[in-house]
Amino acid sequence: MATVTRKKKKSVPSPPSFPKSLTGISGFDEITQGGLPKGRPTLICGEAGCGKTLFAMEFIVRGAVQYNEPGVFVAFEEKTDELAANVASLGFDLKKLIKQNKVRIDHVHIERSEIEETGEYDLDGLFIRLEHAIDSIGAKRVVLDTLENLFSGLNNEAILRAELRRLFQWLKEKNVTAIITGEKGTGMLTREGLEEYVSDCVVLLDHRVNNQISTRRLRVIKYRGSSHGTNEYPFLIDEDGISVLPVTSLKMEAKISSQRVSTGIPTLDEMLDGKGFFKGGSILVSGTAGTGKTSTAACFADAACKRNERCIYFAFEESPDQIIRNMLSIGVDLKKHIDNGLLKFHASRPTMYGLEMHLVVIYKMIKKFKPKTIILDPISNLITVGNVGEVKSILTRLIDFLQTQQITVMFTALALNNIVNEQTDEGVSSLVDAWILIRDIELNGERNRGLYIMKSRGMNHSNQVREFTITNKGLNLEEVYLGPDGILTGSSRQAHLLQQQTEALLLKHSLGRKDKEIGRKAKELQAKIATLTSEFESIQEELKNDFIEQELRKEVVQKNRAELISLRGNKKIK
């Protein structure tokens, strides 16, 4: 048989496009660039409870439902009813598929105590069953779960091994795409060394617990004739079955947008060139405890929903109800967006599952809900499940993914007060497009918030520290107030403002008094002028009168003299 194999390999040069069979398992087809090798057996191995049976079952069911490829599931461990019940939780109606002749389940029961080996035998019974099942529904896919159970039921290993070799060869001849599951053994991929026979494709499933948090991982160990992702990929088993997350596309080829989105705080928009952030950008809001990071994030979400865009809020610290209640106090009504189906909350404790799992969950929710904006509040809590390096790598991949999807993301991060660690916010500060920092300003026995923009790529932005106030009408940034001793905030700013107002009032008052005095002075002066004028007039009149009197007297004297002369003359002349 070995010679046949060799001959075949020699005679068939690897075709340019390797024929593959899509599994329909989300993410897996991307890693393997098209699924499992078509018409060949694939080994899925892993420890107990790592999801081998589910993987195989999903392969069969999705094949039958999505790709119209009927499948045969040979179960060595579970009975048909058990299998149907197990996958019913994933929304697969196995019984219906069986009735429609799209799936056939064959439960193989081996009970060692019932069996007595009385000489040479072969596994023709299994072959006949398999062939019968395949031919009866025209199956293209076959699963053998878990073949190694044969070894526990039958003693003659030499016969078994020879028969297994014949089985895999036979499966290839049958041209069915097969999955063989095998339990992981010590030092070997499978307990009975099945990998020796299945040489085309081997996938290892792993279920690891690190820091009491479990993560499922998948790795394609071998894929003959095809390139494939070689990393360990985290995967998730939930109500939609298995989803694998291909998370290593770090190509930095994402298209970018020059569109802008409002921050939800008009005054903050002003600081950002008057327009807000870039669409599809990543924004980090960091600050110490109680500086209003969540409020800023909620405002951003609110603004997105008001633009009629979808938004997912991933809360790692507070429950959705808590956030909704708290945000109502600052005049942000998130409830109505939830009712309108624009906003979705996803609250989970960071310790619920591993970091990779969080990423898978986020990835899945985004694919499903298709939001334009997402919020992660706060990312600092993720540190509890991984170290800084891991968190950074996760966030890098997340940002990368979001960029390709043109989704704007806002992270909030807690900065610790006692360390000067402005640069170490989970190491993402260098990755994000915009970074807003909110700080406490302690002065005169009170604490105020100061907000400034550490960076904002690709736009003009204010370099000023603004006072950040949270009121029941929303968030606001106060104008920069420069007092005589620098920037003033809080009540000292208000006190200074009041003082200035008083001064202005007083000044106004004193000015008024002076004006009145001047008025009075002017009036006095005018009165004096009037008297002097009238005095002058009377004198002038008197003088005039005197003059006229003198003239008159002069006239009269002359007249009299003339008469006198004339009188005297007459006598003399006569």
Place this chain on the structure above:
Amino acid sequence: MKKNNTITPAYVLRLFITGASPNSIRAVNNIKVICEKYIKDNYVLEIIDVYQQPAVAKNEQIIALPLLLKTHPFPVRRLIGNMSDTDKVLRGLDLDGKINTDTIDK
């Protein structure tokens, strides 16, 4: 198939084989010899070719062939192989103690 008409046979046996494969032929011969020797006139033997009735493979949970299924008397036993190991066949048929393997074809 052999039947005893006078009394109800104690042994109900079914032998599943695959056509005329060497193992099948030997199994048929061997089991016939054993039966004739140890439980003569006290058994029913049915020989079934699984190739002819593939559905029976699933219904009877057959994996390894040839298979001798003893459904009566209880307990149900499954004997696989070409029945060349007479000791084991006898043990499987609960006939231990009457061992004489001279005539068995090995």
